[in-house]
Amino acid sequence: MSAFGYELLASDGAxxxxxxxxxxxxxxxxxxxxxxxxxxxxxxxxxxxxxTGAQMVLANTYHLMLRPGAERVAKLGGLxxxxxxxxxxLTDSGGFQVMSLAELRKITEEGVTFRSHIxxxxxxxxxxxxxxxxxxxxxxxxxVFDECTPWPVSETDAxxxxxxxxxxxxxxxxxxxxxxxxxxxxxxxxxxxxxxREESAKALTNVGFDGYAVGGLAVGEGQAMMFxxxxxxxxxxxxxTPHYLMGVGKPADIVGAVARGIDLFDCVLPTRSGRTGQAxxxxxxxxxxxxxxxxxxxxxxxxxxxxxCRGHSRAYLHHLFKADEMLGPILLTAHNLTxxxxxxxxxxDAIEAGTFAELVRAHAPVEAGAAS
Amino acid sequence: MSAFGYELLASDGAxxxxxxxxxxxxxxxxxxxxxxxxxxxxxxxxxxxxxTGAQMVLANTYHLMLRPGAERVAKLGGLxxxxxxxxxxLTDSGGFQVMSLAELRKITEEGVTFRSHIxxxxxxxxxxxxxxxxxxxxxxxxxVFDECTPWPVSETDAxxxxxxxxxxxxxxxxxxxxxxxxxxxxxxxxxxxxxxREESAKALTNVGFDGYAVGGLAVGEGQAMMFxxxxxxxxxxxxxTPHYLMGVGKPADIVGAVARGIDLFDCVLPTRSGRTGQAxxxxxxxxxxxxxxxxxxxxxxxxxxxxxCRGHSRAYLHHLFKADEMLGPILLTAHNLTxxxxxxxxxxDAIEAGTFAELVRAHAPVEAGAAS
Numbered sequence: 001m002s003a004f005g006y007e008l009l010a011s012d013g014a015x016x017x018x019x020x021x022x023x024x025x026x027x028x029x030x031x032x033x034x035x036x037x038x039x040x041x042x043x044x045x046x047x048x049x050x051x052t053g054a055q056m057v058l059a060n061t062y063h064l065m066l067r068p069g070a071e072r073v074a075k076l077g078g079l080x081x082x083x084x085x086x087x088x089x090l091t092d093s094g095g096f097q098v099m100s101l102a103e104l105r106k107i108t109e110e111g112v113t114f115r116s117h118i119x120x121x122x123x124x125x126x127x128x129x130x131x132x133x134x135x136x137x138x139x140x141x142x143x144v145f146d147e148c149t150p151w152p153v154s155e156t157d158a159x160x161x162x163x164x165x166x167x168x169x170x171x172x173x174x175x176x177x178x179x180x181x182x183x184x185x186x187x188x189x190x191x192x193x194x195x196x197r198e199e200s201a202k203a204l205t206n207v208g209f210d211g212y213a214v215g216g217l218a219v220g221e222g223q224a225m226m227f228x229x230x231x232x233x234x235x236x237x238x239x240x241t242p243h244y245l246m247g248v249g250k251p252a253d254i255v256g257a258v259a260r261g262i263d264l265f266d267c268v269l270p271t272r273s274g275r276t277g278q279a280x281x282x283x284x285x286x287x288x289x290x291x292x293x294x295x296x297x298x299x300x301x302x303x304x305x306x307x308x309c310r311g312h313s314r315a316y317l318h319h320l321f322k323a324d325e326m327l328g329p330i331l332l333t334a335h336n337l338t339x340x341x342x343x344x345x346x347x348x349d350a351i352e353a354g355t356f357a358e359l360v361r362a363h364a365p366v367e368a369g370a371a372s
Numbered sequence: 373m374s375a376f377g378y379e380l381l382a383s384d385g386a387x388x389x390x391x392x393x394x395x396x397x398x399x400x401x402x403x404x405x406x407x408x409x410x411x412x413x414x415x416x417x418x419x420x421x422x423x424t425g426a427q428m429v430l431a432n433t434y435h436l437m438l439r440p441g442a443e444r445v446a447k448l449g450g451l452x453x454x455x456x457x458x459x460x461x462l463t464d465s466g467g468f469q470v471m472s473l474a475e476l477r478k479i480t481e482e483g484v485t486f487r488s489h490i491x492x493x494x495x496x497x498x499x500x501x502x503x504x505x506x507x508x509x510x511x512x513x514x515x516v517f518d519e520c521t522p523w524p525v526s527e528t529d530a531x532x533x534x535x536x537x538x539x540x541x542x543x544x545x546x547x548x549x550x551x552x553x554x555x556x557x558x559x560x561x562x563x564x565x566x567x568x569r570e571e572s573a574k575a576l577t578n579v580g581f582d583g584y585a586v587g588g589l590a591v592g593e594g595q596a597m598m599f600x601x602x603x604x605x606x607x608x609x610x611x612x613t614p615h616y617l618m619g620v621g622k623p624a625d626i627v628g629a630v631a632r633g634i635d636l637f638d639c640v641l642p643t644r645s646g647r648t649g650q651a652x653x654x655x656x657x658x659x660x661x662x663x664x665x666x667x668x669x670x671x672x673x674x675x676x677x678x679x680x681c682r683g684h685s686r687a688y689l690h691h692l693f694k695a696d697e698m699l700g701p702i703l704l705t706a707h708n709l710t711x712x713x714x715x716x717x718x719x720x721d722a723i724e725a726g727t728f729a730e731l732v733r734a735h736a737p738v739e740a741g742a743a744s
Binding site for chain 2: 038039040042043044045046047063067068072075076077081082083084294295297307311312313315316318319320322323325326327329330331
């Protein structure tokens with residue numbers, strides 16, 4: 001089994017084309033991880049996820065610790081076997097979901113106590129417990145437990161929150177059990193304050209992690225501020241490790257983040273949008289519920305290789321959403337994930353060819369329009 | 373393009389192993405057609421349906437005429453292209469759904485007028501219009517328009533209803549546009565009255581159809597009565613044509629019907645059950661929501677070749693249903709359809725081997741238990 005590692009294959013400005021080596025196989029970067037919250041990418045079989053080109057998926061510690069429980073997943077042979085995904089799996093630490101989903105949470109130096117959004121049970125999550133759960137799940141990449149700083153926030157509160165997360169990162173590091181090909185990633189916090197981001201990046205680098213994530217962004221601060229924070233952060237991260245921007249994002253966000261040195265992404269956008277009828281295409285985003293698709297015999301995206309575009313018309317996809325048929329969300333999820341994987345491939349190819357700047361220009365205007 | 377036809381390959385008592393030839397390819401019989409009501413087998417891509425082994429599917433005229441409309445499907449190139457199913461498609465005539473779903477229906481000699489269950493629009497369906505719609509959909513097999521006789525019913529009312537359906541069958545025959553490899557099937561009615569069933573079978577045979585269906589069963593009369601009606605009907609149908617039992621059924625119903633000379637089946641049971649967590653297995657039916665599966669690392673059915681059994685544990689399927697994840701219905705639909713296709717294959721093999729009586733004995737007790 002190979003050691004966990006990041007190899008830089010090509011670069012174009014700050015944009016990097018590389019490869020992760022893990023206990024569960026390689027990942028070509030920049031890479032997008034589909035979100036498999038409850039040990040399933042919603043509406044997709046594992047085979048369908050693999051067919052989109054995805055090599056690595058994300059699962060959520062918070063959801064899985066509550067249902068079916070990490071001990072149960074461990075007894076059943078770990079998350080890879082449970083969800084039939086043999087490639088690498090990254091688990092988040094649960095910190096973000098505790099803040100966004102759980103009730104009655106109480107944060108202390110020790111950790112977070114909260115009530116489960118499923119059955120109201122009282123649960124405590126600490127850095128040590130979060131890392132233990134991720135070990136039980138058999139996560140290829142474990143994330144340190146952190147506090148997701150609320151937005152907006154004062155600089156004083158952001159600093160206190162970030163420093164708590166840094167102490168939790170050290171405790172996560174101490175609790176992590178090293179295994180060949182497995183990794184622990186630190187998470188940079190500091191909200192929208194450049195000096196706090198720099199302080200956080202340096203604090204984590206001093207502890208030493210296998211990879212570094214940028215957390216607490218895409219929470220409402222806007223794309224310009226997000227890019228500014230990446231510029232304040234990424235140069236302070238070790239170049240020989242992967243850089244992961246958590247929970248991002250729209251295609252233009254991804255392109256801009258790669259331009260600032262990011263290698264890994266995850267986001268619910270392609271899957272969640274797919275379930276509601278929103279399609280990402282090379283000509284912009286489309287709402288398949290819209291009546292203008294009702295008689296359109298053409299494919300959703302003529303350049304796309306996914307099952308929706310290969311076999312069906314826009315009219316059929318429209319019909320499926322109007323009739324509330326499960327196949328609508330299934331096909332559009334497969335399509336959107338394929339779109340994202342093709343985007344990542346195109347980004348990597350452009351970096352290798354030294355033409356990444358052209359790709360950045362091509363994406364910016366379309367997405368600015370789509371986001372409005 | 374070959375002519376539509378039925379070839380008898382082997383028989384064992386009244387049970388028949390045969391092959392349909394159609395404009396859209398062959399169908400090995402006895403065959404089970406998955407139900408694709410609104411031009412989609414719920415939760416399945418066309419590829420997944422084909423992987424279960426299904427060669428022919430059913431779609432519903434009533435649903436498709438209301439949404440997206442038969443004219444629209446025709447403009448888009450027909451149902452095969454629309455739903456990306458290149459094999460044969462049988463469409464029902466709409467009669468059954470008008471009775472079970474539509475509101476304010478009024479039956480006259482001319483046809484049925486009703487209000488759409490989708491938008492309340494007033495719609496008229498006649499034998500001529502039903503056949504025209506099925507032509508617009510490009511159905512491989514068109515069904516005559518009939519009245520689905522209510523249950524229970526007096527013999528007088530059943531006779532009047534059946535004779536109306538026979539007059540509609542003649543009008544359907546006259547309206548049908550012959551094309552090579554396409555077929556029109558008549559439907560025997562007569563409720564639970566042997567003499568009416570015989571009268572109906574003979575009336576249809578006198579008109580002449582490419583295949584003969586037995587309708588108006590599985591409406592509450594019970595398995596014993598259903599089998600009795602098949603015994604009163606099938607001997608009066610031409611041996612050189614396929615015999616189709618509409619809307620049936622449980623595995624034991626199918627086995628018993630094949631023993632009485634039936635070749636074709638359709639039923640929502642495997643798909644609908646799959647969506648609610650009910651699994652058909654070689655060891656009986658299982659409810660995957662049941663807590664006893666929560667820690668079971670074994671496959672649903674060790675002999676099954678479907679994606680659910682190949683890649684996952686019972687514990688995972690249980691988790692998906694408990695978490696209301698789409699993948700639960702998807703995987704269990706694929707499993708149940710695979711179970712039904714394997715059952716049909718086993719039945720065909722047993723008929724060829726002359727061991728069908730053993731298969732009948734093996735199925736009867738399990739299903740009697742499962743149905744209780």
